[in-house]
Amino acid sequence: MKNSPSNPESVETAAKSPPGSQTLLRGLDVLDAVVDGPIALADLAAKLGLTRSTTHRLANALIDRRYLTFVPRLGYQFGPKLLELGFLAQRQADVVQIARPHIEDLALATEDTVHLGILDGERALYLDKIPGRRRVEISSRVGDRQPLTATGLGKALLLDDAPTRWQSLFDGDRIAGAPEADYGIWTERMNGYVAAGRAYDLEENQDQIRCVAAPIRDASGRIVAAISVSSAAQYMADDRMESLTAEVCATATAISRDLGWTDETPRPKVRK
Structure with a gap:
């Protein structure tokens, strides 16, 4: 006989959810x-109000994805993936909190739009605007x-990457739908x-939109985020983009200092 659920609210939520999401909720x-x-396992099944076989299947799926581990004679406990996600979530929250007054x-x-973003796999993830x-x-x-290779912010995140990696990212972005571009010019x-320590978006991601971007470094000297100032091309003539460079880079440097970076911090090796 199936155990009684110990969390009626979660069972009720699962019952009201679309069928495809019930496994996720469980x-x-x-x-x-x-x-x-x-x-x-027996205690976990009782706590969830599920059969042992169903509980075992769910737990094994989470073990496969490293969200759980199994310790003999003890049972199931959190796995390394949750630690990684926790550190990442903490880092994101710290960057947003620290950067907010600077980007404001x-x-x-x-008087232009300012973005804050980080590297997320092979894309640029916007954390604040x-x-x-x-x-x-x-x-x-x-x-x-x-796309990393079509946005100023994305390119700023790549300034420490080896040119050998640029090609694969550039090609991948085009396959994923980024606007066409000439790789030689890019x-x-x-x-x-790289030489200037900042990047531009010259209407490469959105028509008539340009931006100036700069990387943010942490105490180790690694690029952990980037900021960009974006506006319509009519407000972003070449000379204004050049004049904005100092202001954007100064803001990125101020955020980097708040994250522990100093002028004496050694530059990390180029990422392969």
């Missing part, structure tokens, strides 16, 4: 049930994942960006 219930430490000041001074005061529509949102510009 998997999350497993993680919630392990929060107090190692737990044996930058948006106020420039301060809208500009001009009547310019920037079609970006917090949580958007944008590479020449990137080499200039």
